Amino acid sequence: MQQNDFIIRPLQQNDKEQMQKFFDDMGEESASFFNVNHGNEKRTMEFFINGKKDHLFWVLQATENNQPVIAGLVFIWGKDTSVVWLGIAIRDSFQGKHLGQELLSFVFDYCKEHDHGGILLSTAATNHRAQKLYERCGFEKIGKSPTEELLYIKRFPRGEQ
Numbered sequence: 368m369q370q371n372d373f374i375i376r377p378l379q380q381n382d383k384e385q386m387q388k389f390f391d392d393m394g395e396e397s398a399s400f401f402n403v404n405h406g407n408e409k410r411t412m413e414f415f416i417n418g419k420k421d422h423l424f425w426v427l428q429a430t431e432n433n434q435p436v437i438a439g440l441v442f443i444w445g446k447d448t449s450v451v452w453l454g455i456a457i458r459d460s461f462q463g464k465h466l467g468q469e470l471l472s473f474v475f476d477y478c479k480e481h482d483h484g485g486i487l488l489s490t491a492a493t494n495h496r497a498q499k500l501y502e503r504c505g506f507e508k509i510g511k512s513p514t515e516e517l518l519y520i521k522r523f524p525r526g527e528q
């Protein structure tokens with residue numbers, strides 16, 4: 368999918384260096400929401416080791432200072448189950464441009480095409496930016512996880528186009 372100067376495409380084996388840079392460049396606040404204990408970094412970098420077969424990863428490819436850059440990452444976990452888990456992050460310098468919405472919209476299309484029933488995710492109660500994005504994109508708040516994170520679901524009723 369092409370969107371102005373951005374392309375959303377599957378993560379590829381030759382993205383290893385750029386992907387590591389995406390995590391290395393992540394600011395403290397973003398990392399505190401998306402990369403606690405380097406969890407999502409380890410998860411993503413495992414793709415380059417073993418393919419991380421129960422996940423699907425897509426990146427938002429853009430340019431910055433005339434250099435190619437990974438401006439966003441989205442993944443689903445449990446790709447062969449009805450309801451998948453989702454993680455998303457936008458590079459700090461690209462935040463606030465509604466690119467998160469572009470990535471989510473791409474994943475919604477994928478999930479509908481592949482007959483998934485919904486998407487689950489959790490987010491910190493203090494992550495107001497993420498909550499705004501999820502609610503704007505039709506996620507419904509359904510409670511709290513055991514770690515006091517907010518739980519959200521996006522449902523795809525059967526037959527919805």
Ligand SMILES: CC(C)(COP(=O)(O)OP(=O)(O)OC[C@H]1O[C@@H](n2cnc3c(N)ncnc32)[C@H](O)[C@@H]1OP(=O)(O)O)[C@@H](O)C(=O)NCCC(=O)NCCS
Binds near residue numbers: 458
């Ligand atoms: C959360 C995230 C994915 C949102 O993506 P984005 O492309 O920056 O989102 P948007 O540009 O659509 O902004 C989301 C909304 O939050 C608003 N917003 C921006 N900064 C905000 C702030 N500090 N407090 C509250 N709302 C804020 C924006 O104005 C926008 O609202 P709008 O729809 O009324 O314009 C992105 O900011 C990010 O990667 N953050 C760090 C990692 C992270 O938190 N990941 C999610 C973990 S659950």
